[in-house]
Amino acid sequence: MTHWNDADLEKIGTSGELDLRSNRADGTLRxxxxxxxxxxxxxxxxxxxxxxxGPWYQGTRSRHEGLVEAGGVRRQVAFRDADPEEYADVDAAYRTKYGRYTGIVEHVLTEGARTATLGLEPR
Structure with a gap:
C-alpha cells in the first residue's frame, strides 16, 4: 500500500469537496x-x-481505481473497502468537518452509507 504524502493529505483532507472519477472496465474514466x-x-x-x-459507488466496483481532485491535488487512487471497525472514526470525522450542515450530514452517517465507505489510497 502506498501512503499519502503530508502535503497532499493536508490539502485533500481540509478541502470542502472532492471530485471522484472511477475507471470503467476498459480503463477510461467516468x-x-x-x-x-x-x-x-x-x-x-x-x-x-x-x-x-449508489451509481458512483457501483462505478468503483469494476476496477477499484480512479482519479480524485481536491485542494489543488490530482491523484490516481485505489478504492479500498473500509473495515467496519473504521466506521466510528469516519463517522466522527464527518460530524467534526461537516456538522455545521445540520440535517445533511446525517445522510452520510446511516448504516447504508457506512457500508459504502471507501478508503482512498494513492497509486
Whole structure:
C-alpha cells in the first residue's frame, strides 16, 4: 500500500469537496462526481449517501481505481473497502468537518452509507 504524502493529505483532507472519477472496465474514466471527503489520521475516506446501490459507488466496483481532485491535488487512487471497525472514526470525522450542515450530514452517517465507505489510497 502506498501512503499519502503530508502535503497532499493536508490539502485533500481540509478541502470542502472532492471530485471522484472511477475507471470503467476498459480503463477510461467516468464523469466526475463531487462529494465530501474526510481525513482520519493518515487516511482519506468517502461515502455514498445512497449506500452500495449508489451509481458512483457501483462505478468503483469494476476496477477499484480512479482519479480524485481536491485542494489543488490530482491523484490516481485505489478504492479500498473500509473495515467496519473504521466506521466510528469516519463517522466522527464527518460530524467534526461537516456538522455545521445540520440535517445533511446525517445522510452520510446511516448504516447504508457506512457500508459504502471507501478508503482512498494513492497509486
Amino acid at each position: 464523469a466526475p462526481v463531487t462529494m465530501w471527503v474526510v481525513r482520519v489520521g493518515d487516511r482519506l475516506y468517502v461515502r455514498s449517501v445512497k449506500g452500495t446501490d
